[in-house]
Amino acid sequence: MGAAVSAALARLGLPAQPRPAWLGVAALSLAAGALGAVAWRRAGPRRRRRLQQVGTVAWLSIYPIKSCKGVRVSAAECTALGLRCGHLRDRFWLLIKEDGHMVTARQEPRLELVSITSENDCLTLSAPGMDQLVLPHKQPSTHKLHDCRLFGLDIKGRDCGDEVAQWFTSFLKTEAYRLVQFETSMKGRASKKIFPFVQNYQVAYPDCSPLLIISDASLADLNTRLKKKVTMEHFRPNIVVTGCGAFEEDSWDELLIGDVEMKKVLACPRCIMTTVDPDTGVIDRKEPLETLKSYRLCDPSERHIYKSSPLFGIYYSVEKIGSLRVGDPVYQMVE
Template structure:
C-alpha cells in the first residue's frame, strides 16, 4: 500500500491499514486497480449471479449522532451514505469543538450515554442528569454552515443552534461544544482520502470509513468465550448484525444482497480504543475488549506492516445498489 493510503488511515487514530490476507491482496498499483474495477463491473454485468444465503439479518441499528447511542429499527432504507429510517440517518450529526474539530467518545466517553429519540419531525436528546432537549430533525437554512475537521479531512455541517450547543457543553463539562448536521447536498469525505487506493470510490458523511458496517452474532459469541466480562454488540456499533452463520464467516463475504440492497466489501474494520468505552457507564478503560481481540484477531504476519497492532472485527461495506432492508431478511452472498 502506498504512503498516501497509510497516512489517510493514520488520521483515524489507527495504524495504517489495508486489506488482510483473507480479504485479498492489497499490493496493487493505482492504475491496475482502476482498470481492474472497470473490468470487474463489466464482467459482473455479463455473468449470471448465484445467490447463496449466508445468514439472516438479526438487528439493524442507526447511529444518528456520531458516538452516541444507536437507535434499533426493524427496517431501513439503505442509501449510498448509509441507513435511514424516517428522519434518522446514520451519523448525520456530529459534536464539534468551537473551531470545528470533531469530538467522539474517544475524547468524551460519556457521549455514548446520549440518546436520540424521534418524535414526528423532531428529535429528542437525552442524557443522564440532563433535561430532555427537543430539536428539529432538519435545521433551517438560516443556520450558519460550520467548516469541520474529521480525522484530518474537511467537511461541512449545519450548526444546530446555541440551545443545543449549551446542552452538550453543560453535559460534558469540559469545554464549549456545538452540534452540526450533515445535509445531503453537502460534499462527503471521499473514500480515496480515507482508505488505500484499491478501495472503490464512494463518499461518507461522519462515519469513520464507510456507510455500512456488518458484524455477526457468532463473532461476538466467540469473543465472549475468551472474556470474563462479556462484551456487548454496542461496544462495536455495527449497522447490520447477522445471525445464522459461523464466527468470522463475514470475513469471506465479498458481494452481498440484503432485501433490495447490494453491497460490496471495502475492507475489515480495524478496532481502536473506542471499543473500550463501556456503553452502559460511559467509562473508558483502554483495555477490554481490545486486548482480548489483539490476542487472536491480528492480521496475518505478512500484513503486519500495514495493520500493526489493530485487531480486525467486523467488515466495512459500500452500497452498490440502494434499496430497503429489514430485520429477518436473508443475507445472500452474490457469487459470479
C-alpha cells in the first residue's frame, strides 16, 4: 500500500518523502458529559449509537470555482458531491489550460482574488481591475466537452464560453485559460483512485473529498505560534466548528449535522497553497506551512499516508444527504 499512497500524494502535489525527524500529533480526547448525549438509530438494521455534541457550526462556505474566493452561506443542502445553495455548488467550476490540465492558486495565486455572487440563475465574477462578468449557471449542451486532468486523474468539464475564458486570461496575464463546469450527469473522480484505502465515493473538482471541516480553536492555536496571523480563508474549509478545543476534530469519526451524516476520510495534508494570502493573491511559500510542520506532522504510524505534509482540518464523505445551517449542533455518533 505504501507505493500506492506515495503515488496518490504525488498526484496531489504533496511531498512523497518523509522529513528526517517526525513529530507525533498528540492524541486528543473529548471532554465527557458536559454536552450530554441522546440515543440515535440510523435507518435500517444498524447498531444503536449515541449522539454526543462536540461543537456548533460557526459558518458554512461554498467555493464555486476551484481556488477562487468562497461564498459564505447561512444554510446549505449537502449532496453526495458537497455543499449546495441555490445555483452555487462547491467546486463545480474549474480553470484549465488548453491541454485540459487544471489550474489552481498553486500556479496562479491571484485566482484567490476572484469573488463570486449568485443571482437570477447567474454567477457574477469580480476581480481587481476587471469589469464584472455575468456567467449563466448552466451552459448549453452545444458547448465543447473537455477532457480534464486533476492530480493525474481524468474528469470531464463543459466549456463555459469564450467571454469568461478571455476574462480570466486578461486578469491573470500569463497564458490562455478556459473555464469548465462539472455537470451532475458526469462521472466524478473515484475516491479509490485518489487514495486506495478510503471508502467509496465520488468527487467533482475538490482535491480529495466533498467536505472539509476545521474548528476555529485550531486556527486560534496556530495563530499563537505565528508572527503574522492567518485567517480561516487560508485553509478553505466548508464547515467551521466552534465550541470545542484545538484539534479535537482530529478524533471525530462519524458526525451528524442537521440531518446530514458524514464519515471521516482522512486528515487534510497541507501544501504551499496555504501560503497564498487570500487578501493580496501573493504566495509566500513559507508560512503558515513551516510553522504547521513544526508541530502538526502525523504520528509515525501514519507516515506511509501523510509523509512530510502537516495536517490541518479533516476530510469527510457524505453518508446521508440532507441540509444543515449555521448554528446547528455538531454531534459525534459514538457507540
